[in-house]
Amino acid sequence: MTIFQFALIRSLRNKILLLLLYAVPLAMIFIRPLWTSENSMGFSFYAMIIMFAAFSLVRSIMSDRITGTVVRIFAAPVTTLRYFFQSLCAFWLIISVQIFILVTAGTVLYNWEVGMAVRLTFSYVIFTVTAIAFSLAWDSMFRSKMMSDSVFSIVTSFMALLGGIFIPIAMLPDFLRNIGMVFPVYWVSKSLLSVQGQETSSNYWLSIFIMILFAAAFLLYGSKRRLE
Amino acid sequence: MNNMPPYEKIAIVYRAMAMISLYVLWTRTGNEMKGLLVFLILLILMLLRWRFPMMKWTLLIDQAVTIYASALWESSLFASALIVFDALYLGYPVLIIPVLLYIAFNRPDLMLAILLMQSVFAGLSLRGWRNQQQISLKQIDDAGKKFYESENLKQELLLANVQVVRMAELSERSRIAGEIHDHAGHEIIAAFMSLQTTQVLLENDISQAKEMLREATGRLQSGIVKIRDAVHNLTPFTETGIDALRKLCEEFKNCPVELMVYGDPHKVPVHLWVILESCLKEALTNILRHTEATNARATLDITRHIVRLCIENNGIKESDSYPGLGLNNLRLRAKAIGGSVSYDLSDRFSLVCVLPIERAFYEHPDCRR
Numbered sequence: 001m002t003i004f005q006f007a008l009i010r011s012l013r014n015k016i017l018l019l020l021l022y023a024v025p026l027a028m029i030f031i032r033p034l035w036t037s038e039n040s041m042g043f044s045f046y047a048m049i050i051m052f053a054a055f056s057l058v059r060s061i062m063s064d065r066i067t068g069t070v071v072r073i074f075a076a077p078v079t080t081l082r083y084f085f086q087s088l089c090a091f092w093l094i095i096s097v098q099i100f101i102l103v104t105a106g107t108v109l110y111n112w113e114v115g116m117a118v119r120l121t122f123s124y125v126i127f128t129v130t131a132i133a134f135s136l137a138w139d140s141m142f143r144s145k146m147m148s149d150s151v152f153s154i155v156t157s158f159m160a161l162l163g164g165i166f167i168p169i170a171m172l173p174d175f176l177r178n179i180g181m182v183f184p185v186y187w188v189s190k191s192l193l194s195v196q197g198q199e200t201s202s203n204y205w206l207s208i209f210i211m212i213l214f215a216a217a218f219l220l221y222g223s224k225r226r227l228e
Numbered sequence: 229m230n231n232m233p234p235y236e237k238i239a240i241v242y243r244a245m246a247m248i249s250l251y252v253l254w255t256r257t258g259n260e261m262k263g264l265l266v267f268l269i270l271l272i273l274m275l276l277r278w279r280f281p282m283m284k285w286t287l288l289i290d291q292a293v294t295i296y297a298s299a300l301w302e303s304s305l306f307a308s309a310l311i312v313f314d315a316l317y318l319g320y321p322v323l324i325i326p327v328l329l330y331i332a333f334n335r336p337d338l339m340l341a342i343l344l345m346q347s348v349f350a351g352l353s354l355r356g357w358r359n360q361q362q363i364s365l366k367q368i369d370d371a372g373k374k375f376y377e378s379e380n381l382k383q384e385l386l387l388a389n390v391q392v393v394r395m396a397e398l399s400e401r402s403r404i405a406g407e408i409h410d411h412a413g414h415e416i417i418a419a420f421m422s423l424q425t426t427q428v429l430l431e432n433d434i435s436q437a438k439e440m441l442r443e444a445t446g447r448l449q450s451g452i453v454k455i456r457d458a459v460h461n462l463t464p465f466t467e468t469g470i471d472a473l474r475k476l477c478e479e480f481k482n483c484p485v486e487l488m489v490y491g492d493p494h495k496v497p498v499h500l501w502v503i504l505e506s507c508l509k510e511a512l513t514n515i516l517r518h519t520e521a522t523n524a525r526a527t528l529d530i531t532r533h534i535v536r537l538c539i540e541n542n543g544i545k546e547s548d549s550y551p552g553l554g555l556n557n558l559r560l561r562a563k564a565i566g567g568s569v570s571y572d573l574s575d576r577f578s579l580v581c582v583l584p585i586e587r588a589f590y591e592h593p594d595c596r597r
Contacts, residue, residue, distance in 0.1 A: 178255040181264060206261060213268040220275035 003083055007090035011057050021053050021098050029105045036110055043120070043192040044165045046102065047127055047185065048156070050095060054131035055138070055152060057091040062139040062148065084136070084223050091132055099124045119195045119204065126211050127188040133215040134184060136222030164189030184214045235357045239317055242350060246310040247271060257303045266297040266304050277314065284323070287315050291327040298335065305335055309347040316351025317358075386564030393499035407458050415451035419444045469493055469501045473528065476508050482516050483524055483541070491530025500583050503561055504528070504537050507569060507581040510554045511539035514577050519543030535585055540578045555579075 034042025163185030194204035422444035429437035521543030567583035
């Protein structure tokens with residue numbers, strides 16, 4: 001598990017990333033109105049934080065590709081599957097720890113039920129996988145970090161708008177809702193609505209399933225070996 | 229994406245457009261969850277085939293999903309256009325039979341039929357283009373392979389030539405040693421023994437000593453004759469070495485060619501004279517063809533390690549023709565033994581050939597094989 005350990009250490013070495021990963025969510029959990037009101041947006045805002053965290057973590061794979069490090073890695077007896085699996089597992093672990101800490105804090109502070117906390121954790125963990133896969137697929141399309149970052153910020157804002165982050169899904173017109181359905185953010189919002197009791201349980205599992213399908217599609221696209 | 233062949237890029241664009249069209253169709257015709265699930269499953273299977281080209285059999289799963297979903301969302305059958313395109317482009321037309329049969333017997337639709345025909349046309353066209361490109365690439369690869377094989381063979385032949393020359397030298401030396409030993413050697417040894425006996429007999433028996441002396445003289449004379457014969461037989465009838473170069477210069481009628489030799493020609497191995505002779509011939513031919521020279525000079529410098537032949541003339545080059553096959557072959561032959569041939573075609577034709585001799589040659593790694 002050398003690659004796993006190295007990806008873990010490399011990610012945690014970055015102080016700005018650590019701030020984004022742990023300080024910001026922990027600060028957010030203490031803002032009561034975000035979590036306790038009827039249409040609390042804290043849950044969906046946190047989903048966007050997971051998306052940005054995943055994007056920041058997966059950038060190291062893009063750096064490896066641009067700097068040519070990946071050529072040296074693949075000169076060693078390391079399969080593509082092993083490289084991606086261990087790297088992505090490391091990133092997933094980092095964000096999962098963050099989720100666990102946040103949900104635990106929320107349960108303590110706001111007396112969330114255990115069932116709700118479990119479903120919330122599960123929803124966020126699955127969305128982490130989808131976000132990491134999306135970031136991997138996204139980075140594989142670009143050769144320049146700056147272009148990747150700038151286009152990502154534009155696309156993410158659209159995703160957030162159409163995915164029920166800034167505006168609740170129920171308030172979106174049908175036409176925009178249909179467009180939003182192609183983004184994984186929409187489905188995490190739907191699953192969070194189910195957790196909060198505003199949607200049925202079947203919608204919760206359907207959202208989880210669709211997020212898994214999205215993750216599979218993004219992983220298939222992003223995991224192709226690209227040596228430059 | 230940059231290294232992808234053009235037909236592959238067009239196939240990707242076609243598939244993307246098909247997926248977008250399917251999505252738009254879904255948004256307009258009911259937007260049930262099942263439709264979105266069909267869309268996602270087809271997308272994943274398409275990506276799976278792109279990622280792992282061996283998994284063409286997943287086209288059957290595509291068809292199964294499409295046929296099953298058509299019971300819940302009628303427009304899902306339009307996805308079969310993409311399946312038909314994929315199957316034909318990948319070269320497995322047999323795989324589309326199930327969905328075509330289902331459509332023909334259960335859901336005949338004119339619009340769908342037109343779409344399927346269009347997919348068939350697109351798939352077959354791109355497939356044909358791909359096959360054509362692959363055939364051309366194979367032909368280029370085959371031609372390249374033949375070229376490299378012939379170049380390797382040429383190199384091996386040149387090296388073998390050098391080795392043959394060396395073997396010939398060794399066998400000739402052995403033959404000469406055998407001839408001298410077998411014929412003249414015996415006589416000289418016998419004469420020496422007779423003279424030794426004569427020295428002893430001089431003190432005891434003068435008449436016998438005189439007899440022995442006469443015999444020894446006779447044997448020495450016989451030995452001298454045999455040596456003379458051997459030398460005469462070993463002398464080649466045709467000119468070799470420096471004599472061959474002089475003869476070439478004398479026989480060149482177009483303009484006088486002055487041959488200047490510096491160093492000892494006997495140091496130059498036999499196989500190098502062959503190349504030097506060829507260089508001089510080629511240079512004189514090029515002077516004849518491409519310049520209006522009135523005077524030419526050939527300089528042969530022989531040092532301990534190299535021999536250098538330089539041919540220059542005072543003519544002006546009349547044409548811009550590039551060096552022909554002869555000069556290129558000379559280059560290859562010289563290179564094979566660690567030497568070089570260079571020429572100057574800018575103003576007047578001049579040629580310089582540098583070849584290594586003796587230790588410098590025999591220490592060449594390729595020649596030690």
